[in-house]
Amino acid sequence: MAAPLLVLTDFSPAADQALAYAAALAAHLNTSLVLLHVRRTSWLDPETFSGKIPHLSEGEIAAALALRTAAVQVPVRVEVASAQMMQATREVIAHHQPQLLVVGKPDSEAIPDPLVHTTSLDLLRECRLPLLIVPVGSTAAVPPRAAVLSADDYPVQLPAAIAALPRQLLAPDAVLTLVHVVEPEESDSCATAHTRMLQAGILTGFEQVRPRGVRHLEVAVGIREAAHDAQADLLLLLARRRSVLGSLFHRSITADVIRHATLPVLALPATE
Known part of the structure; x- marks a missing residue:
């Protein structure tokens, strides 16, 4: 077991x-x-x-x-x-x-x-x-049939067991949307973010990965709106060490998304 x-x-x-x-x-x-x-x-x-x-x-x-x-x-x-x-x-x-x-x-x-x-x-x-x-009050499906992964252009390292967890948790035919949210003046191309997630191993086993670039003044709001548009049952976030160990965590995107979440959020601790 x-x-x-x-x-x-x-x-x-x-x-x-x-x-x-x-x-x-x-x-x-x-x-x-x-x-x-x-x-x-x-x-x-x-x-x-x-x-x-x-x-x-x-x-x-x-x-x-x-x-x-x-x-x-x-x-x-x-x-x-x-x-x-x-x-x-x-x-x-x-x-x-x-x-x-x-x-x-x-x-x-x-x-x-x-x-x-x-x-x-x-x-x-x-x-x-x-x-x-x-x-409380979430009606998300279990196992999740649609998930949104928030990704950026920075390198990230995940232990193999943690990288494999999203694929295990989701339904076999689940659709994963890779969301890259940037400020309005920046490029919203998902190419680099997609490569970073491939290198981290988090996309292994997913047959359907839909890239979506989003421009928004507030990254956390952009992530939540993308999850809503994708009708996601689960939101995946990377919790980088600089966020969870640093004194500026209270201003981190992870904290903001968790605070206002209306669907389940899975925070994956990265080793970087």
């Missing part, structure tokens, strides 16, 4: 949707789930720093987990931790060696930018795993 998918849950509607999405994806991949609950920790919860997160007893936590796993049709292992979220997540990753980390995203329009960006930064930086963000 393939490596499992790790799902974080705080029992919120967004986390429940992420679990349902991950379960369907695990069935497609013929793999299992690891469901992690960290006590008094909520991913992207606006109350994280206010002290208002409700404390659940061990019995309440066990009941909430049992309720959720009962509806899952693939093998699932439950983990409960009392450590800080990042520490607990790293420990579970080290033990189970998952191929993917799945989290739910609430309606982040009402959540302060620093919290959205810092949490995304921490997960990508600390875990160094592909991060799948499932927005």
Whole structure:
């Protein structure tokens, strides 16, 4: 059986949707789930720093987990931790060696930018795993039948397992659109971006790759509009180390796209 998918849950509607999405994806991949609950920790919860997160007893936590796993049709292992979220997540990753980390995203329009960006930064930086963000309310198909890959002209390196992940996640007949978004005065040719993605191995196995150049004043908005036009079920982003390690992450395209996403986003950590 393939490596499992790790799902974080705080029992919120967004986390429940992420679990349902991950379960369907695990069935497609013929793999299992690891469901992690960290006590008094909520991913992207606006109350994280206010002290208002409700404390659940061990019995309440066990009941909430049992309720959720009962509806899952693939093998699932439950983990409960009392450590800080990042520490607990790293420990579970080290033990189970998952191929993917799945989290739910609430309606982040009402959540302060620093919290959205810092949490995304921490997960990508600390875990160094592909991060799948499932927005609450998303109706995207599983497995995805259409995906958009945002690419640029810069060289990128991906571990072989990460480069192969998009092809494994998508339906066999899925269509991949390679989108190259530039500012209006720049060339929107996809030739170099296509070559970079071929070299990185991310296009291997795709029979249909549709290049699309887009000119837009705001790159993140251009990416989202291209995904909408392509009727995409999944948006693929490359999370470069300079974005996840640098102090300017809060202004990065990756962070902006994640914040406003209405369809699942898969962020692939690049080694460059």
